[in-house]
Every structure is written in structure tokens, then in C-alpha cells.
Amino acid sequence: MSAAANSFDVAIIGGGHNGLVAAALLSKAGRRVVLCEALPTLGGATGVSTLMPGMRVPQCAHVVSGFSPALIRKLNLRKHGLNVLQKNVARVALDADGRHIVFGSKAKATRENIFNWSSRDAESWKKFSGELHLLTSALVPLHRGVAPELLPATWQERMAWARHYLRMRRHGRERFQNLLQLLPSNVSDILDDFFETDILKGALALDASLGSYHGPSAPGSLFYWAWQRAAELVSSSGTLQVEGGPVALVQALASAARANGADIRTSSAVASIRIEGEKTNGLVLTNGDEIDASVVISTINPKTTYLDLVGARHLDAGMARDIDAIRMRASAAKVNLALGQLPSFAKSDEDLLAGRLLVAPGLAEVERASNPQKYGDMPAYPVMEVTLPSIADESLTPEGRHVLSAIVPFVPLQVAGGWEGQRDSLIKRVIKTLGEYAPDLPDLVMAAEVLTPKDLETQLGVAGGDWHQGEVTFDQAMMMRPVPQLTNGTGPVRGLFLGGAGAHPGGGLSGRPAVNAVAAATEYAKRGRS
């Protein structure tokens, strides 16, 4: 390869959705972009796996939550093959006897479902939704753009804080106080305060805990929940199901980037980020190739970026310690099943089963499931979020056949005794649990696979098995994400920007961290020229 072929304006590390968003945006803006993905395929956690011939299932992420419709339009992703099948995919509290509760866009229908269980809870629902919305909507603006500075130094930075304060304060003293009380609370207590129905509390607690290391009784769990909901709320169409699974989004993004001339390379692992005089000037790949670029955007996790690719020698001791202390802890495993036909869940139709089915009999069960991982064990009675993507997406399976995708939270990275031999037992526990809801399901299973957090790490490069690239807790969120020294495009290496889920505003398939990184990189390039 000639030297010119390896000279770019921007080099992007990581071919997940964030990396591709950055590549597509920058190439559209006329930059010469190269993207390096270590694995042979693009997509990170959005891959598709083939369970058996003709039966495909989203390997890891099974819905697209919070991806900005503006980005879909701006990058013309529909032209590049993105086909949205369902918007605002509803959550469903699944009940073994068919008294399901659908948390859809119609609040009245939800209340009626809850009324089947408890009139008191149906009454509380409105007030509860109000409180949750109060917190969620307060967090929505923090998802847009950069986070306010931890220690505002300039007048503008102080004004940013003042604006956030006034925005939250403007609804009056009581609501502001209520907000300050809700912010550090936990999910269990608030659910217990409002409701008595186990299945309702269980489903909400499970929804609140998906992707979190902590169970619903942990302080800060309400913030985590509201933060994830805010990520969905900030994009007008909520959770999407796209044809072919989340990988279709990745393919459309890659196609859009390539159409604009971006050089997207797979099987190109980065060995290090080149640094000269506190400034980056490109990458070194593990195959020895060097890439020249004055701007580098890393969408892989911040810890690997700084400790492995940059190297601790470029960091001061305190910063290296803080980066090393970033917690990336496995939050979930994925179990995929190929089914001979649609399993018969009680009183269900395809509309209902096309939602996100929350399988958790009660709050105590969710909390209990969260215990064993602390000691390196799997939950004995897993709770899970289940989707049947083949209902809305006929491209995945032959007529009549279906695939089931289950996210099982609270599965540790390592289990005592190693994963070998225990993978099957996780599949068995999942099938057994689902059998209690659809008795014919165990007999319909034609093929099954499990993706443990360890597999996520080794096969898909998800460090620690944490799909957020760093737990979303107060000490690792917003102006503290990933660490205070690296927020909002700052850092010890000029020209290097973080654009993955590990950067503000974090995980999900929103693409926002990449958008922020692109903005910071563009600003940097502009300043460099002037």
C-alpha cells in the first residue's frame, strides 16, 4: 500500500454503530475517513447469528433503542437499506395465566390491564408515571450535546449549570424538591410505595435493571432507569425494530459511510495510537501498517483506549489510576432459541408477542436474581427480557418458524469453575422458566445458543461484557463519564476523542456519543487550521 493510501483526515477505531455513525457523518462532511475494526465483521454487539440453516436471530442487542430519527434522515439510511418495522416497541409484563400488562403508548389500556390485578394499582399508575416522567424528562436535556462541566471555570460553563438548574426549578419548589428526592432513590422502594401487584413490580424492576450490574434495591437504580428511558425519550420514535435486526442499522450506516468515500476496514486491529508532542498523528495497526491522521476517534472502551492504545506513560499517575478504576462489569447474557412454531403463551396474539416481554414474577425475584453474580454465580431462577423478532421480521425465519431472543441480566463475566459445562445449564434454566409461561415451548426448541458475558468479551470485543463500556452510575455518568479528566472531548492527547458508549451520554444504540465526538473533532480541526 502506498503511503498516500494510508493518509486520512480522521481515523476511527471500532466498527460498532458509534464508529460507523462517526464515519458516516465525517465522510458526508467531506473528510477523508478510515475506520478500523479488529473483528472480521462490523457491528460489535449488533451481529446476527444463524442458529440453524434459515433461522437467524439478532445475536446480542435485539432492538434499536433511542437511535435518533434525525440521524436516519440526515444519513439517508432508508436509502441504504434500513427498514423500520415497528416504532415504540411496547413492553409487556408477561403473566403465565394471561393477565398480561402492556406498557404501550396508550396509558388508558395500561391502566385497564393493571386494573385486572388491582384497582388501587391502576389508580396509582398515573401518579407513578408522573413521578418517573418528572425524573426522566429532567434528564432528557442532559442527553443532548455535552454534559455540563464538573467544575465550571468559565462564565459560559457556569451559565450551562444555571440553565440546567433553572430548567429543573421552573416547575415550582415542590416538584424540584421531589426531583432531588427521586434522583438518588432506588427502584424497589418506589415500586413498593406505589404498587401491590407482584407481576407489575417485577416487570418494572426488570426493565429498570436491564444492562445494570445492580439490582433494583440499589440506591441510584432509579437514576439508571430514568437515564435509559431518557435515552429513548430523546429520540421521538422510542424503541425501534428494524428488518434484519439491529445489524441492519449497522449495514445501512456502513453503506452510507462507504458511499461517501469512507475507507472501512475489518480485521484491522489497532496496536497503538501514535502520539507526538502530546498530539496524535495516527494509528499503528497490529499488522504493522501505519495510518496518518491528525484526528483519531476511538469508539472502543475508554480504558482500553487510554491504557493499551495510548499507554500509561502518556498519562499522569492520578489519571492512569482513575482510568484503570473504570468499572466495566458484565450485566447480562443472551440466550437465543430457534422454535418450530410460535409458542402458546396464554391469551396472547402476535401483536402482544411482538413486544418486549418482561419475564419476572415479582420484585423479590428480580432482586434475588441479582444476588449470585456478586459471588461469581448465575441466577438460579433467571428473570429476562424476551423478544420474538421473527413475528415482525419475516426475513429471519421460514414461514411458521420463529426465533426467540432472551436477555438474561445479572450473569457474571466468570462463573466459579469456568463457563465450560455451565453454558448449557443457563440455557436449561431459561427454557425451564419460559416453559412456565408457554408450556409447549420446551418441546419446540430446535436449536439454542448462549452468549455469555465472556463470549461477548472474547468474540465481540465487549470488554468486561459490559454493553455500556462502563457502568452507568453517578460516579461514571455525565460530567464524570468515563472519568472527569476525559469528558467532552478533553484529554491529555490532543486530537484524540472518545466516541463510544463509554463516553457521555453512554450506551444503548443511540449513536449520540459519536455525534458528540464528531462535533468536538470538527471544532478541533477548525481551530487547528486557523
Added chain:
Amino acid sequence: MARVTHGLIHMERFDVIVIGAGHNGLTAAAYLARAGLGVLVLEKNEYIGGAAVSREVEPGFIYSSCSYALSLLRPEIVRDLDLIRHGLRVIPYHGSLTLMGDGQFLAASSHADVMRREISRFSKRDADAYQRYSRDMRRQADLVAPLLIQAPPDPASLSPSKFRRILSLLRDAGAMEADGVADAVRFWTMSAADLLDRYFESDVVKAHLAASATIGTGLGPMSPGSAYVMLHHRIGGIDGAGGAWGYVRGGMGTVSEALAASVQAMGGEVRASSAVEEVKVSKGRACGVVLEDGSQIDASVVMSGLELKRSVLSLLDWNSLPKGFADRVSKFKTRGSSAKLNIALEGHPQFSAVPDDCPSLDGDIRLCGTIEDMEHAYDDWKERVMPRNPYIEMVLPSRLDPTLAPPGKHVASVFAQYVPDTLIDGSWTQAKRKKLEDVVLDKIEAAAPGFRQKVRHVETRTPAELEDEIGLTQGNIFHGELTLDQLLFNRPLPELAQYRTPVRNYYLCGSSTHPGGGVMGAPGANAASAVLSDIGMRRRSRQSA
């Protein structure tokens, strides 16, 4: 304070009635008496002190029945109320001992060099990290300390003076630079386990430090928010030695006795065996109390040192409360998680792992195991089962204070953590209490063989006894859990955080209010300030200052 004749009945009248002669009620009373008000403190038990009490249950042996060590009592209060003159003597202890159960132990010391050498036995790296940790902890404690002896900041207030105060607090925090502010977020929100992982590698060192995160809380050492409980135990000090702890000569009751003496010296009155049945409210104002014996006492101001739910739900007529208020109060979290065993010993226990002359035996002796063991105990608590392997903190105050036991004999104060307030199969019974006693004594016996033979008398107090005897609702030793949704301007509820209640002239002065539990006295002192400022007087210390 005069007896006024209303027709035929003699009606007493005071400026201020304080309900509950716990250390906070007494502190509030002393400050108000000192300002010249006529003060009466009413206590339901025949003894005063609430949870700061010394009792001679077994002849010759004095138990600090509930709280058992002192650090948090604010030095301002000791000075203002002349508590030294009224008999308060604190004997600092300079170490503590953590026994892992496998023969390993860490003998901690407040002397930096000794501590360094001790930690080096486990990890050289941790010995260095401990310096960083102590410095960071100190910095956060110093930031919190000035917040303790004043009402919490009110971020929702639009009044210029309150707003200025918030800005000045933010400036103080900002003066710590970005890493100090980041640490503040970490110390206030992280789990103890995660915070300690930032510094240490040795399981023994981490277990030793994490133990204080579990005390009295409904959080495990791996729960976010538990790091704050460690900080809460380090915001005090003795004689200017930040974070130091000590025993009170004569037991914790001496604190209450000194406070009561201070009240009386200032002309106030403390009356035991006088349980209040109800706070009298007329036209939205508190105007006195009705005692259980039916007698009534009038007052212009009524203060309650009881836990929030008792103060509001038990003492007030619900009809006098704003709509929804009782409901909000009932949601205040007060889950109990601790039990206390007071033991009279025929001789000094001998721990098999530790030499008998180890100076750290003067301090608290922690039978804890690893952080995971403590977390397991917490998981059991969540399921409300009888603890199988509780965390135990034991002190032998008679080592330093000969007034507590006959020569050669000792008293042991044993704190057991993660004991549910009610069990999954019902409330505490005699048999279950005995079972708990055995679990705890057996665990001590394992660490100190022969211990059970030396036991002469045991008093076991589950959360149920703590509630029945001294009114700790659900047995919560802090009058309400110490989680961020119940701290600072959220404590106990946002609308009650300034010590005032919707019932005018009725104030809260117990540990349910800012800055929370522990024998600190700050809630009482702050509530007294609120009363004085409302009636147009200022605390005398401020005038002279």
C-alpha cells in the same frame, strides 16, 4: 415556667416542651434553656438518655445498652453546653482489630507509622494507598463538617440569603479542585466495595475498612451509597483528632447525664416516666402536650426528639395535617438492621489469633470475614431470615474504664449487623432471640475459645427490643436510613428539612433530621437554632462570637 390556675385544675405551662430525653432532645433543651427559655423535657422511660444510656442490668456491671462509642458528638456542643464541667470524660482508643476468621487479623492503629507497618504485612502497595485514602477521606470529612452544625442547605429556596449560602458551599467544594469534587461524588454515591477497590488490593484491608459501611444501614458493602456510611463514621473526632473514636467514662449514659445537668444548670427541667400521648394542636399551632396519665402541659413551642414517624403519625392528630402529608411521612425508610448484645464477663476473652497484649484490643474488635461474607449477610437480611453469619463488632470498654466492671471482670458491647426488624416467619419471639444470641455467641466463641464459659450475663436486644424500649422505629439506630434520598435537604423529607413541620410551633429535633444518626447532638442544636430564630432570638454562641 409557672403554675397557672385555670379554674380548678392546675395547668403547667412552659415556653418549650421537648419530647424525649435522648441526647438530641437534651441538646435542644440545653440550648433553649441557655437562651433563657423555660424548658421541660419529657421522657417516657424511668431513665433518661434514649440510646445514649448506661444501665446496670447485672449488679456491678454497667452496660452502654445501645450506642457504645463516641466520636461524632460535635465539639461546638461540648463547649457551648459546658459538658466537661458536667462530667463528660472521653477516653480515646487508638486502634481496632479485624479478625478474618481464618487466623488472619489486622490490628489497626491511629498512629500512622504503626498502621503503615501493619498494612504492609498484607500489601506494600496498600500501605501507600492507605495514605492516599486517609487524605481523601479527611478532605471529604472536612468538607462535610461545617455542614453538620447548621440547617441543611435548601437548593429549592429562592431567598437570596439561602441562595448565597448554596453558592458559598459550591465555592468551598470547588476549592478542592476537580479531583476533590469528583471524589465527593464518589464518596457520596459509590459502594464501599467499589470505592475501596480504587485504593486497595488486600481483602483483609478492604474488609477492615468496609466494616463501618455496614453499621446500622440497610445497604450491603456492595450497594451503591454505602461508601457514604464509611464517611459518616469519619466526620467526627475527639479533641481535635479527626475521625478518632473513644469510650465515655461511665458508659454512654454519661453523655446524657452531662446534657441533662446542663439543662438543669440553666434552669430547665427533665422529667422521666412521663410518656407523651399526644401533641395538642389548636388552630394549626402546637400548644402543649397530653401525657399518658391524662394530664396536660401547655407550651408555646413543642419539639420532638423522636423518630419522624412517631413524631408525626403517633403524636399528632392526622386531621390537623395537610393532605397527603401523613402518607409521605409513612414512606420514610427506617428499616432496622442491627441487634445489640450486652455481656458481663468473668474474665477477659482470649482471641486465638491475636496476642493478649495487642493494644488494638482497646478498640472495636470486628469479626467480619471478607466483604463478600458481609454482603452475604446483607443478602440474608433482604430475605428477612435469621442471620447465619452476622458481622460482629465488639468492644471491651472496661479495658480502659475501670468504673464499668469489678476488677478482673469485663463488659462486652456486641453489635451484630444485618438483623431484620421482622423475620420472614413473623416477629421476634423469645425463642428467636435466644437463637440469635447463640449465633452471635458461637461466632465469638470460634474466634475466642472459652468465651462462652466466661459469660456471666447476656442482654440481647433485637430490633424489636430497640423499638419497644427506646422508640427506635423498626430498630433503625439512625432514626431513618442514611441514603442520599434521606440526607441533607432530603432529610427526613424535603418539606421537613428545616426542622419545622406543617404544624406551627412543632419542631423536629431528633436524628431523623439533618445531619442524621449517631451520638452527634447536631440535630438537636440545629433545631434549637430554628426555634430561636423563629421567636426572634439568636443562639447565644453566635452573639458572643
